[in-house]
Amino acid sequence: MKIALVGQPNSGKSTIYNSVAGYKSATSNLPGTTVKYTQSRVRMNGTVAHLVDFPGTYSLSSTNEAESEVSKYLLDGNFDLIINVIDASQLGRSLPLTLELMELGIPIVIGLNMMDEASRKGIEIDHSKLEEILGIPVQTTVASKNLGVRDLFVLAKSIIQGQHTYQPIKVNCQRDVEEVIAELKEAIERNLLHSLNYPSRFLAVKLLEDDDYYKNLVINRNG
Structure with missing residues (x-):
């Protein structure tokens, strides 16, 4: 079971990673590059998963080395699932990356993180409505307080094992x-x-x- 953590910088992605990986992490470079990523084997309800925390990226376009390498490794890395971590207080800015990830054909779940920060800014998000709009599962989290993180990985496991099905929307241009x-x-x-x-x-x-x-x-x- 191989899971990728992908999100924009400062989304709390690495906080989610650290809350489940702990001290067992190893940092490496993506092959042939100076781009670093972190990985660990974590236990999810009795199942061991290989978890990869990619560097923060705003898109899958090759505007810089990190973005092009993240994109390439996602496509070549045989991942079973992507957890797309989103800063709930910056939802509009975060969704373009989500739409790109949905095009990869890899199962995906959104970790809608920093819900407390969104609330402080007066932002209310109906995560069920977001699920309906995108057609993909959404789990709210406050990673800094370890809230919802376990539920996020339980959901991820159920998707990989085919116990939770969904139908992503098809994004159409003009x-x-x-x-x-x-x-x-x-x-x-x-x-x-x-x-x-x-x-x-x-x-x-x-x-x-x-x-x-x-x-x-x-x-x-x-x-």
Whole structure:
């Protein structure tokens, strides 16, 4: 069982990690880079899971080394589930990353963290409504007080084991953009999927964004 913790900087992601991993952590570099990540084996209701805490990232685009490497490792790392940790007091700013993660085709749950901070700012979030809008499970947490963290990992385990099912929404762009995405997606599936096992829509969107990493990846694979 392999779980990725992904979130923007200062979302409380590492606080959640530390509350379950404790002293058993090991820090390493992503292969061939200076980008550091932390990992540990943690016990979840009798099941041992490999938990990876990635550096904070605002997106999966290759605007810097950390973002491109997080994206690559998520796709190549055979993860069973992503826990997307979100700062509840910065929900609007956090959701673009969530929508990108949803395109990867990896099971996902949101850890809606720092609910106490959101409350102090007068922000009220109906997490059930957020679940309904996105079509993915949401667990509220206050990691600094270890509130909801255990429930988050119980939920993660139940999703991995198929005991909790859900249907993520399909995010659609404007019609003309969707037409271009569809054309790119078809070309990718026709020419690249035999050598590049990445979600074709995610890859099409990255090519449309003129993302250097994915553009070079396609050029190199396609000769």
